Amino acid sequence: MTSSPTATTPGRRIVVVGGVAGGMSAAARARRLDETASIVVLEQSEYVSFANCGLPYHLSGEIESRDALLLHTPQSLRAALALDVRTGSRVTAIDRAARTVTVTHADGTYELPYDALLLAPGAVAVRPPVEGLDHPAVHALRTIPDLDALTARVAALPADGPRRAVVVGAGFIGLEAVEALAARGLEVALVELADHVLPPLDAELAPLLADELRAHGVALHLGVSASAVTSTDDGAALVTLSDGTRLPADVVVVNVGVRPASDLARDAGLELGARGAIKVDADQRTSDPYVWAVGDAVEVTQAVTGDTGPVPLAGPANRQGRRAADAMLGRRTTPQAPVLGTAIVRVFGLTAAVTGASQATLARAGVEHETVRIHAGHHAGYFPGAEQVHLVASFAPDGRLLGAQAVGREGVDKRIDVLATALRAGMTADDLAELELAYAPPYGAAKDPVNMLGFVAQNVLDGTMPQWTVAEVDAVMASHLVLDVRSRAEFAGGHLEGALNVPHTELRDRLDEVRDAADGRPVAVHCASGVRAHIATRVVLAAGLDARNLSGGWISLVTTRPDLTRTR
Template structure:
């Protein structure tokens, strides 16, 4: 009978344990969890703060008793593994202030990641500063909210968890300030896509401060001093500036570490030490698109890795194929999701790439309740390889980004996006789904039917002598106008070609880029030099509103 010890529960550890039991009913399986809960919904923690998840007990996915009854697992909560002795295949465990030794045949490390706590003057004395990673962290935050007069909350870090915390603290009824060191919220997204989320946060009363970080805590944390000298009052501060792999146990055992201190494993999750495996947020994985080492701290990959390492130990031929990083977040009435590489990372990686944006509806526009959906696609124009995508909208974002993530995993190209078949009825989608439209737009560029100008290239091209031709209707101009633009509605364009100069290069814009493509084709076939402004007026106005003329200016 094989004895398998798993260090750490939750996603990776518990997935490994339950899969092992399904494959090896005679194995002895022990889970050592240093916290009080071996199986809880850590991704759901922020939503209990606002009351959206009303019962704390709903966050506890499985109890040790239930796991023992169904899977015959030896669950040992509040057992902290303090040392691994690979030479004699034992671990040392701290429980109730006593240390004992446990043997293993196979050891799986699933320690997860820990919040990164920056070294900031005054933070140690701040009694109102917390991070949120587990249920005990949640309990501390809830106690602060219930036992003290809390009106002002500051969230340091505007990543996915930071945005979720800002939303839920605001729904709890607090004045919330969200501080991010990067130039925009949600750094995994590109600037123009994150601009939609920032606007939604502000619409809902969250104060957003970017390009700043906490420089000092004063008055026992009641005052947060930013790098520019601003002083933000705080009754509750949430530190959400990222995570680091929990690697101390592995490092002390002589297990090799990689970038950012992540545990190095091969494609069977084997560390450099025999019979010791590792999974979850603490390990280095291959970015499947670039092949580079990276860390992806997400629940879905951790669950998959736990299952796969169990397969390996049970003798099945299973390989870790890497991850692409697919994530989603809600900010009030808006959803933001991403998969694969953003444009910034593609550029830093030296990859040949083009980025495009399309705007459509989550379902048929004529059916009630349709809402806007903006998707960005990053791809290689030579091969058609899909590098990544981001989506913003009220509804339907998850569906489209999941489809594109599947396409990336399956090795599909932009040309295959045109061929994908979606279920269609007016309440659910469109006859030409937004993902199909991405394929159409991308193929038009690759095949030379369209030339694209990115939003951040517009001003440079105008300085070089090009002219904006706005083909929106006169009514739409009330939403704002490009300075010095020519306006000819697309439906009138053929009859008004004589108003344009064939020696003048034009950049054509409409609301989203669809009608301007029609105008581009008309003009090109009549001898004009033109390009299409990618994403159109709506995208440009979101990210560069200061460059737009509005009636109230």
């Protein structure tokens, strides 16, 4: 808390700019804390408090009713919370000296005074440098009008004619759009500039999503950008990619990211951060003591790296709104936590989720770390229906958790939420090993995958289990004996060229054979997931040889390097 002014007199005038997530959370909390305040919410669109995260699911038809997305109306907000919600009302200027905002709406322009101003302007879509984005087939998917237009376009497509979509941008919303359009029976092509889908996910897990997309008929164009949208002879769009590919499309959805809608704040002279987001303190207060800001437009601090910038996520926006209201009204505020960037997406039958720093982020930030990988059942393996959760987590040399990512069909959200909680608490590999999670066969395992991550990280960090990684495979194959300790049948189904197959159950009796084959070279052990090879690595080390275990085993290897598989 600061000593700056708060609007603490009865009848104080609170003005909120932006009536979705963060803005509406702030307005509602302010009302619950102060029955006497005048609270005006100014929203430039016609919709407040709509479920923006739900838009793709109405496009798909999974959320049947459009009304379900409209959580509140100005009328319902007046009735429940005595809020004065004004839609179609754009704030064009802030006079900080006079403490007024200029509001433009269909009937004209007026000045509105405030004692406390909250800015929740959100973000605006980045417009990529693509020619022809004004083509009528091109759509966005961020607002109710976007959704209406896109839904109408899809509905107007002939049932028996071509139904082709191109989605540009394979981020969270892009992937949701892909699934929705596929659910509507469109053939979908997905274009992504990065070399893998869902760029916040590390490259090693992304192929799992790519396979799932392809299995549902989605054509992937990775590492390329859209360069132009033109028209075909029959009026459809033709999307030309940077590699020359031309994709005819009846619908094009562009979603290449957002930037903070901070023009109003900038024009008012409020301090912005390097990436154009509004700077705020721990109470969400801007550089003007009478102005607060929340949501996609504000600068936050990233946990782990300490980087600053905007993060367009609904959860933090809502909590910032609540905190801003508390601060505005002079209440005790909760300590603002750095943003972990926890996020999740469904991609057909798969779920992908992330929290904290990715390996790429850690590498960019120069943060020393060890990354471990497991492929564990989402519940006890002896209980029917166990699905593999592919988990990757990074730890500092002192054992502190830095970030985690997961992909799988079941139980992914639970593990990422547990890891997000652990990350927030500053937990270490030791702490993960000791977590006491709920176990009965339908739900988990006596050693939950999160415990297993802790165990593996302990073994890696204290040197019990030296590991090698898929990224090193070419160098390893050139300089090591690769010892594949899977069964003969698994080996026959695919293995690395030159690998020696000694099933782990035979290893103690065949150590001489391993020693001869190694011929002085270090031994690169692997099994399917890392469990059997852990035992084997310990056996080989005890025999006096240099040995390491492949992190994530064969499953991790074939995910990213299927080219290396030999079945001879």
